[in-house]
Structures are given as structure tokens and as C-alpha cells.
Amino acid sequence: MLDRILGTPHLARVVPQLQPELLHRVIRSVGLQDCGELVALATPDQLARVFDLDLWRTSRPGLDEQFDADRFGLWLEVLVESSASVAAGKLAEMNLDLVVAGLAQHVRVFDPASFMPSVTIDGEEMAAARPGDDGVRCEVGGYLVTARGIGSWDAILAVLIALDAEHPACFHRVMRGCRTLSNSRPEVDGLHDLLTYPEQVMFDLALDRERRREQQGFATPAQARAFLQTARQLRLEHETPPPSSPVARAYFRAVASATASDTKAGSTGALSESGTSAEPGAPPASADPAAQSALADPTAPPSVADPAAVSALVEILVDAGVVRPQPRALLQGSQGHTPRLARLEAQLQVAYDRDQAAYAMRNEELAYLANAIMTGCSIQARSFASQEASDAAVAVCNLGLENWPPHWLPATAPGGFFVEAEASVPDDFLVGHDLISVFQVGWTVLHNNVGMYAAERLIEILTHFRCDDREIQAGLDDLRIALTRQWQEGTPWRARDALDVIAILDLPAWATLLGLIDECPVVHAAIIASQGTRIRSVSASAFEFVSANSQIASVRDFMQSLPEALSR
Numbered sequence: 001m002l003d004r005i006l007g008t009p010h011l012a013r014v015v016p017q018l019q020p021e022l023l024h025r026v027i028r029s030v031g032l033q034d035c036g037e038l039v040a041l042a043t044p045d046q047l048a049r050v051f052d053l054d055l056w057r058t059s060r061p062g063l064d065e066q067f068d069a070d071r072f073g074l075w076l077e078v079l080v081e082s083s084a085s086v087a088a089g090k091l092a093e094m095n096l097d098l099v100v101a102g103l104a105q106h107v108r109v110f111d112p113a114s115f116m117p118s119v120t121i122d123g124e125e126m127a128a129a130r131p132g133d134d135g136v137r138c139e140v141g142g143y144l145v146t147a148r149g150i151g152s153w154d155a156i157l158a159v160l161i162a163l164d165a166e167h168p169a170c171f172h173r174v175m176r177g178c179r180t181l182s183n184s185r186p187e188v189d190g191l192h193d194l195l196t197y198p199e200q201v202m203f204d205l206a207l208d209r210e211r212r213r214e215q216q217g218f219a220t221p222a223q224a225r226a227f228l229q230t231a232r233q234l235r236l237e238h239e240t241p242p243p244s245s246p247v248a249r250a251y252f253r254a255v256a257s258a259t260a261s262d263t264k265a266g267s268t269g270a271l272s273e274s275g276t277s278a279e280p281g282a283p284p285a286s287a288d289p290a291a292q293s294a295l296a297d298p299t300a301p302p303s304v305a306d307p308a309a310v311s312a313l314v315e316i317l318v319d320a321g322v323v324r325p326q327p328r329a330l331l332q333g334s335q336g337h338t339p340r341l342a343r344l345e346a347q348l349q350v351a352y353d354r355d356q357a358a359y360a361m362r363n364e365e366l367a368y369l370a371n372a373i374m375t376g377c378s379i380q381a382r383s384f385a386s387q388e389a390s391d392a393a394v395a396v397c398n399l400g401l402e403n404w405p406p407h408w409l410p411a412t413a414p415g416g417f418f419v420e421a422e423a424s425v426p427d428d429f430l431v432g433h434d435l436i437s438v439f440q441v442g443w444t445v446l447h448n449n450v451g452m453y454a455a456e457r458l459i460e461i462l463t464h465f466r467c468d469d470r471e472i473q474a475g476l477d478d479l480r481i482a483l484t485r486q487w488q489e490g491t492p493w494r495a496r497d498a499l500d501v502i503a504i505l506d507l508p509a510w511a512t513l514l515g516l517i518d519e520c521p522v523v524h525a526a527i528i529a530s531q532g533t534r535i536r537s538v539s540a541s542a543f544e545f546v547s548a549n550s551q552i553a554s555v556r557d558f559m560q561s562l563p564e565a566l567s568r
Contacts, residue, residue, distance in 0.1 A: 001320040002030045006037055008316070009309040015041035017310070020049035025322050027054070032078055039075075040082035044093035051075070051098065052209050061378030064221050067202060069105030073152030076102075080155040087155075088162035092170040100177035101205050104198065106156055108182035109175050110144045140164060143175045214254045219368065223247055224376025232490070234444040241408045241437060248436045251368060340548040344398040347430040358431050365435040369393035379520050381496060392520055395547035397435050400442030401425055402549055446521055447490075449552050454516035455492035457559040459484050465566060467505070475501030483517075493519045505566045515543050516555060523551050527558050 005026070008014055015023070015038060023046060027035050032054075042050070055072055056065035079087035091099050136153055137146040141164035147153045163171040181198050195203060210220045219227070227247040234242060351359040374389035384392065404425050430438075462480040467473045479502070482495040496514065503510035508526040515524035525542035546552065 001316060001322075002034055002038075004316045005313065008313045011309070011313075012041050014309050014313050016043050016046065018042075018046070020046045021053070022317070022322070024050045024053045026317070029320065029322055032074060036078045036081045039078055040086055042090075044090045047090055048094050048098070051094075052212060055102075056206075056209065058221070061381075061383040064206070067101065067105075067205065069102065070151065072102035073106055073155070076152055076159060077155040080158050084158040084162040085166060087159050088166055091159065091174075092163065092167040096170075096173055096177065097201070097205055097208070100174055100181065101201055103156060103174065104178045104181040104201075106148055106152055107178065108146045108148060109178040110146070110182060111179070112139060112142070112144045141168075141171055141175065143179070214251075215257070219251060219371045219375050221375050223251065224372040226376075227372050228376050228443065231440040231443040232447040234440050236403075236405050236441065236444060239407060241405075242440075244434070245436055245440065248368065252364075255364075340551070341394060341398050343401045344394060346427065347401065347425075350428050351430045354428060355431050362430055362435050365439075366390075366393055366397070369397070369435065369439050373520065377519050378493075379518065379522070380514070384520075392545050393439065395545035396442035396446060397438050398442070398547040399445055399549075400438035400440070401429070403441055403445045404429075404438070405441075445552075446546055450516055450521040450546055450555055451492055451518065452487065452490070454513065454521070454555065454559055455483055455487045455495075458513065458517070458562070459487060461563050461566070465563065472501060472504055475504075491519075492517045502566070506568065509562060509565045512558060521546060523555065527554055 005011070018026075023038075023042060026038065027050070032039075039047070051072075055068050055075070057068045057071070058065045076087065079090065136150065137144060138157060139145070140157070140160045145157070145160065160171070160175075163174065181201065183197070214220065227245055230245060230247070348359065348362060351362055370389040370393040373392050374384040374386065377384065379388065379392075402424075409425065459480055462476055462483075465476065467476060475498075479495070479498040482498040483492060486492045486495040496517070499510060499513055499517070502513060512524040512526045515522045522543040522545055525544075544551070546555075
């Protein structure tokens with residue numbers, strides 16, 4: 001794919017027209033080390049937004065992302081491979097705080113005069129102080145630069161020399177910033193619980209990034225966690241539906257504000273990538289021009305690439321799966337979907353036929369839900385893949401439609417017809433109702449009737465279960481204690497590691513329980529294999545998202561049969 005991309009005619013004019021999100025997908029697909037020629041053609045504004053996506057990592061799914069200093073060093077190496085002058089030029093036009101914070105993770109900067117021999121007023125000669133690093137050091141532009149580690153040192157040194165020669169004003173601002181961050185830690189005093197200056201700089205950098213991404217339509221990990229946590233606590237027995245989620249309301253307000261700003265600025269796109277609005281990891285269509293246009297970066301220079309060259313690049317990305325050729329909305333190609341999603345598909349079809357604006361809004365809500373799941377939730381103790389997050393959002397919404405409380409429906413349907421207490425939602429329900437509240441119902445049902453139920457049932461089983469092997473019995477007791485504590489907190493998935501003892505007794509049961517007692521409970525393929533089907537072997541990682549009450553019924557059947565399985 002990279003060879004075909006680099007062979008695109010007039011590539012130097014095509015790359016600056018790429019949306020940063022799309023450029024990042026290409027880099028992620030090919031590998032940063034091999035994308036030096038492509039990165040060298042990107043504009044500083046493109047790289048700044050790609051850095052927002054690529055330079056931040058999290059140690060565990062759902063946690064806040066932290067700046068990845070090693071990745072920043074790798075980016076410098078890739079840029080310098082093209083040309084130190086080009087790398088310096090791009091850094092000179094980027095956010096100064098980001099450049100300083102990134103460099104300060106790799107080097108310390110001092111004034112050379114600070115380490116020169118001196119003479120006291122008494123005439124006593126003082127030996128030169130040491131900068132505190134016994135490693136590599138070099139004097140650049142009147143500053144002493146010492147390496148915190150040998151990684152990326154050559155690339156950093158080359159960039160600093162080029163900055164000093166070609167962008168002296170920027171060079172001195174960067175070096176003064178790094179010098180401030182190179183100070184030793186202050187003495188412990190009554191204020192030692194406050195953030196140090198370097199820590200405050202990184203905090204401010206992360207906060208600025210969150211604000212930018214909010215304006216582009218992304219949900220932050222903290223917002224996603226808050227939304228998913230409150231969605232689990234819905235009280236379905238209340239007489240009236242709860243008010244809409246304040247976290248979701250704030251998100252869509254930010255989206256609307258960003259859209260209004262874009263409209264006022266007149267930002268437009270030349271080409272469209274279908275389906276981006278429904279893709280996790282990319283903001284909804286109304287939130288960011290990236291969802292309206294896979295190409296055409298509004299920050300790019302006014303020169304326009306040859307349409308044939310642009311078309312050739314798009315064809316390459318479509319063939320490689322980086323760009324999807326058609327929408328992933330449920331109405332497209334739904335014949336291949338599981339019948340369990342039929343309820344949601346039918347509702348969306350009615351919304352599509354009767355109210356295009358409502359249908360578009362439902363798709364934006366699906367995009368938000370998928371982003372929230374991918375950003376704030378885990379599955380099998382790992383992060384969600386993009387497709388998995390979309391599938392999970394759709395499944396939970398379908399489950400929410402099946403379990404929408406009848407007493408939340410109006411007493412009469414349109415036209416004055418009486419609605420029975422056990423009636424399901426009307427066919428045009430999604431024309432006037434949002435998917436956020438539907439998802440909350442499904443997420444609550446999934447949490448209570450699958451995750452919490454399976455944990456409670458397992459605790460009950462382990463209370464009466466006895467094993468002749470003392471070591472196994474000790475492991476089962478530890479599991480019961482840990483699971484009970486986490487079940488009481490409403491987070492049974494945090495006892496995941498203690499479930500390993502179940503694998504000794506019954507491996508399929510262990511794999512199934514891992515899926516059920518999870519942050520996003522799923523039905524493992526072992527349940528399907530145990531239901532009298534012809535399936536005799538299943539993959540350890542095969543599962544289905546819970547989208548229907550029939551699957552919840554199979555979960556209950558499995559938990560009822562679990563004592564017998566463990567006793568074999």
C-alpha cells in the first residue's frame with residue numbers, strides 16, 4: 001500500500017489535502033518508521049492534529065491518556081530522516097508548549113556559565129558544578145544540552161542545530177522553556193503535594209488537547225467513563241423516563257458549537273468519505289469536517305491537487321481498507337446482520353423513510369455511543385477495536401428497545417389508539433426519541449441481568465461448592481471473597497484475575513464466565529456450543545454482543561447448569 005501511495009502522481013500536493021485523521025490511519029496501518037516520505041509532505045497543522053491522536057497512550061482501557069515521550073522521540077527520528085531542516089521548519093510552526101514538553105522528556109538544558117569555575121569574595125576558587133548527568137552532552141547555540149537517555153539523541157541534536165541556524169527566535173524560546181523544565185526538584189515543604197512545574201506543564205498540555213478534541217467531537221476518557229457509569233444506574237421502575245444524560249448533552253452542545261464555528265468560517269470539503277460519522281475514533285459528521293470529507297484539510301494551502309491523483313489515492317486507501325467505500329449505517333447491507341438486530345434496523349428504517357433529520361441524528365448518536373464505549377470501557381481486559389465498539393453500541397441499543405419500560409410509553413398512540421401495558425415501542429419510536437436514552441436502558445439491563453446476575457449466581461454457587469483438592473478450594477474461596485467485594489461495589493469485572501481457578505475445573509465454563517462478568521458483558525461461543533448444537537469446538541476468543549432477551553435467557557440457563565459442570 002505504501003509503495004502505491006508513494007507512486008501517486010503529484011503526491012506533494014495531495015498529502016496536504018488529507019484530513020489529519022485519515023493521515024493518522026495511514027500511518028497506523030503502515031507503521032510510522034516507514035512513513036518518513038509521507039510525513040515530510042504533511043503540513044505543520046496536519047502534524048499537530050496527528051500528534052493529538054498518536055502521542056497519547058493509556059496503560060489500561062478507559063484510563064486518561066498520558067503523553068508518550070518515546071513516541072515523540074520516534075517522530076523526531078522519522079522527520080530528521082527526511083531532513084533536519086524540514087523537521088525544524090515543521091516544529092517551528094507547531095505548538096511551542098508541545099515541542100518544549102516533548103523535548104524536555106529527553107534532554108535537560110542549562111546555561112554553560114552555571115557550570116564554570118568561580119571565585120568567592122574571599123578569593124577561594126570554587127570547582128565547576130556538574131549538570132547532574134554523566135551521559136552525553138553538547139553545547140548548542142549557547143546552551144548546554146544533556147541527554148536524559150541515549151534514545152533519539154542524534155535526531156534531537158540535529159533538530160536543535162537546524163532550529164538554531166534557520167529559526168533562531170523559535171530556538172531560543174524552545175531552549176528557555178526546556179531550561180525551566182530542567183530545574184531540580186524543590187525541597188519538600190508544606191506545599192509538596194502541589195504539582196511541580198513540569199507536572200503542571202504536562203497537565204496543561206493534556207487539558208488543552210482535551211479541549212481541542214472536544215471541539216472536534218471526541219469524547220474524553222473521563223467523560224466516557226462518567227456517561228457509562230451513570231448509564232448503568234438507570235432506575236427502570238420509575239414512573240417516568242430519566243432526564244437526558246448531562247454528559248451527552250454537554251458533548252452535543254460542544255458539537256453544535258463547533259459546527260456553527262465551522263459554518264461561519266466557511267470550511268468545506270472537496271471529497272467525501274462515506275460512513276465516517278458512524279465510526280468510533282472519528283467524530284460525528286456535524287462535529288468535524290473530517291466526517292464530511294476524508295480529504296480536503298481546511299488548513300492546507302490553497303493549491304489544489306490533480307483530481308485524477310486524488311482519485312488514485314482514494315482508490316488505494318479503499319482497496320487497503322483505510323477508507324470505507326460506503327456507509328456502515330445499519331440500513332446498508334443489513335441482510336447479512338443477525339436477526340437479533342431486526343428491531344433496531346426496523347426502527348431506523350422508519351426514521352429514514354419519515355424524517356431524514358431524525359435519522360441523521362440517530363446515526364450521530366450511534367457514533368457518540370461507539371466512541372464512548374471505545375474510550376471509556378474495556379473488553380476482555382483490553383481496549384475495544386473500532387468495529388467492536390460499533391457492534392457493541394448497536395447491540396446495546398437493540399437490547400434497550402426490547403426492554404423499554406411499558407409505563408414510559410404514552411397511554412395512547414398517535415391517532416388515539418390505546419396502548420396496552422405490555423406493548424412494545426411503536427414502529428416510529430426513534431423518530432421522536434433519541435438513542436442515548438435507549439442505550440442507557442440496554443446498558444442497565446446488560447449490567448444488571450448479565451454481569452451482576454452472573455457474579456451473584458457464581459458467589460452463591462461457590463458458597464456451597466466444595467473441592468477435595470485443598471489448593472483449588474483455597475483458590476475458590478479467594479475468588480468468592482474478591483468477587484463478593486467487587487459485586488457489592490457494582491464492579492464485578494475487577495475480580496477477573498481471580499477467576500483463573502475456574503479454568504482448572506472446567507475450561508469452557510471459565511471462558512464463558514470471563515465474558516459474562518466483564519465491564520461489557522458478552523455471550524461466549526461456549527454457551528452456544530452447550531445448547532445442543534452441532535458445534536463441538538469453539539475459539540477461546542469467540543463471543544457475541546448481547547442484543548436480545550433470548551441471549552439473556554441462555555445466560556440464565558448456563559448459570560443454572562454451572563454447578564454440575566464444575567462438579568464433573
